[in-house]
Amino acid sequence: GENVEQHPSTLSVQEGDSAVIKCTYSDSASNYFPWYKQELGKRPQLIIDIRSNVGEKKDQRIAVTLNKTAKHFSLHITETQPEDSAVYFCAASYPGNQFYFGTGTSLTVIP
Amino acid sequence: GAGVSQSPSNKVTEKGKDVELRCDPISGHTALYWYRQSLGQGLEFLIYFQGNSAPDKSGLPSDRFSAERTGGSVSTLTIQRTQQEDSAVYLCASPRLGQATSGANVLTFGAGSRLTVL
Numbered sequence: 001g002e003n004v005e006q007h008p009s010t011l012s013v014q015e016g017d018s019a020v021i022k023c024t025y026s027d028s029a030s031n032y033f034p035w036y037k038q039e040l041g042k043r044p045q046l047i048i049d050i051r052s053n054v055g056e057k058k059d060q061r062i063a064v065t066l067n068k069t070a071k072h073f074s075l076h077i078t079e080t081q082p083e084d085s086a087v088y089f090c091a092a093s094y095p096g097n098q099f100y101f102g103t104g105t106s107l108t109v110i111p
Numbered sequence: 112g113a114g115v116s117q118s119p120s121n122k123v124t125e126k127g128k129d130v131e132l133r134c135d136p137i138s139g140h141t142a143l144y145w146y147r148q149s150l151g152q153g154l155e156f157l158i159y160f161q162g163n164s165a166p167d168k169s170g171l172p173s174d175r176f177s178a179e180r181t182g183g184s185v186s187t188l189t190i191q192r193t194q195q196e197d198s199a200v201y202l203c204a205s206p207r208l209g210q211a212t213s214g215a216n217v218l219t220f221g222a223g224s225r226l227t228v229l
Binding site (some may be wrong): 034042043044045046049089091093096098099100101102103104 | 144146152153154156159161167202204217218219220221222223
């Protein structure tokens with residue numbers, strides 16, 4: 001089955017700096033890679049996703065990159081703000097299969 | 112409905128009692144997932160339904176845990192003889208078709224059921 005690893009487990013950055021979270025996956029059949037943000041006491045919410053036929057996708061201050069050959073994908077947050085503080089989860093999936101989640105990264109943006 | 116509904120939102124029970132947690136997924140979608148999240152931890156996969164069958168229930172922690180789904184809609188997660196280590200938030204998720212520009216099904220979570228076993 002699929003195995004998703006996520007690093008780092010915790011990350012602190014100064015407001016305005018960039019944050020990068022990295023995930024690797026093991027199953028080459030996985031073709032869909034979403035990222036979820038979970039604020040304290042709330043449910044995980046999708047913030048951005050990418051399919052395997054695309055190498056990079058950007059939405060304002062967040063971007064995701066995918067390297068299919070190396071089986072890794074990353075979340076990039078630029079110009080971080082205090083409201084970006086949350087736990088971020090990556091996941092990998094392919095049609096008809098379950099979603100495999102990473103262990104999460106707790107991001108703290110220091111004002 | 113338009114979203115994933117879970118009940119109860121909070122449940123406090125005594126050790127040894129049975130509990131049932133309910134999930135009403137996005138209308139019309141056949142897949143449904145249960146995850147468990149202990150305090151400060153990640154998303155632990157429990158079971159996955161496709162229609163009324165469960166192709167993958169490898170994540171159920173013990174035989175005290177069971178889940179069923181009837182009519183391809185509502186699912187119930189049952190925990191028998193609850194233990195303190197069962198205390199967690201139980202999240203249900205359902206794919207919402209076409210919400211991602213990628214064309215993939217987007218997994219949407221319910222608000223969760225917080226279980227506390229005293």
